[in-house]
Amino acid sequence: MKYYIELLKKFNDFQGNASRREFVHFILFHCGIIAVLLFLGFAIEHPFAHKVINTVSGLFVVGTSLSCVALFVRRMNALGRNPKLLFVALIPVLGWLYLLFICLKKV
Template identity: 40%
Template sequence: MSWYIAVLKKYLVFNGRARRKEYWMFVLFNSIIGVILSFIDQVTGTVNLESGLGVLGSIYTLAVLLPSLAVAVRRLHDTGRSGWWLFILLLPIIGVLVLLFFFLSDSESEANAYGENPKAQAV
């Protein structure tokens, strides 16, 4: 849970680097919270049947949009890539696969243009 809170504390920090663990723990907790809110939306009947979106889930998604983008950019920085690579998502299927590969890649072991290696700092 501390990894999730750490990302939220860096709400608008788009510079620096984010370890693989920081990114994927944030994704994990986001997914768990999303499933719980979806269930609550279903039980309370606050889901729009046409769009499939629930009120609580939508509010949560909007609340974590910027931290999600920020940690994704920092994760790309950790692999030595610019945050502009997020725009590859505009390419259907291929963009998702390329970005997934980048997010799964290991950190650059040394300092890069975006800062010191966070793994080295954590040890």
């Protein structure tokens, strides 16, 4: 939780480095929050509550996207790779898997 809040505060820092531990903690916690929000969206049958949960989850994803991009750039800097490699993520599925594979490597 400490890494997650700390990295959300660094949403505009594209120059530093991010350790593997920070990266893994952030990704696991972020995916956990998204999974809980998606589960609530599927589990709730009340129409108004369903719309509220979907809106909150959408705002959460949009609101944290800049922090995620900044984290990936800092991790690429720590690995000594060019941050322009993030454009690989535009390839639908294989791009994200390749990018995660690169970022999870030890330095």
